[in-house]
Amino acid sequence: MPTPDLNTLVVGDEVANAEHLITRDSLVRYAGASGDFNPIHYRDDIAEFVGLPGVLAHGMLTMGIAIQTVVDWAGDPSRVVDYQVRFTRPVVVDPNDGATLTVSAKAAVIEAENQRARIDVIATVDGRTVLGKAQAWVSFA
Structure with a gap:
């Protein structure tokens, strides 16, 4: 994917979208990588x-x-210079079907003088928002 151009970016543009399947296997792998073995992430009974x-x-x-x-769209993870979210709803991961996280990213603020843009991220599962006020600043400098 080519590096995005700040000069052609318009507020309101959807810059990226994707669907990601989160499975119980995803949770086990993440637990191993992060060290977060809280049983609410793998045991139904708990x-x-x-x-x-x-x-x-x-x-x-x-x-x-x-x-x-957003990183995939920006073309380089170092371009994302700030990222903040509020957790608004937990993502329940079905043992058989998992959970599909749908992500859409839109240009919200463009600061030509600072060579950066704020990208608002909308993350949903089953049409319900799971991350609120998810915002990333992307540098084009």
Whole structure:
């Protein structure tokens, strides 16, 4: 994918979109990589015991998958100079079907003088937002 051009970017443009399947296997791999072995991320009985609707994806996994859509568009991870989200809804990962995270990224603010743009990230599962106020600043300098 070619490097995006700040001069052709327009506020409101959808710059990227993707769907990502999160499976129970994804959770195990993330737990191993992150060291987060909280059983709510892999044991249905524990999730149910603490009142959750099922096994949940790690918040940071969800956040990381969502920003990857912007990184792919930007062409270089070092271009993403700031990224912030609010976790608004947990991602329940079905043991058989997993959960599909749908990500859309749109240009929200363009600062030509600073050679950067704010990209708003919309992340949903089953049409329901799971990350609120997800915003990434991308540098074009």
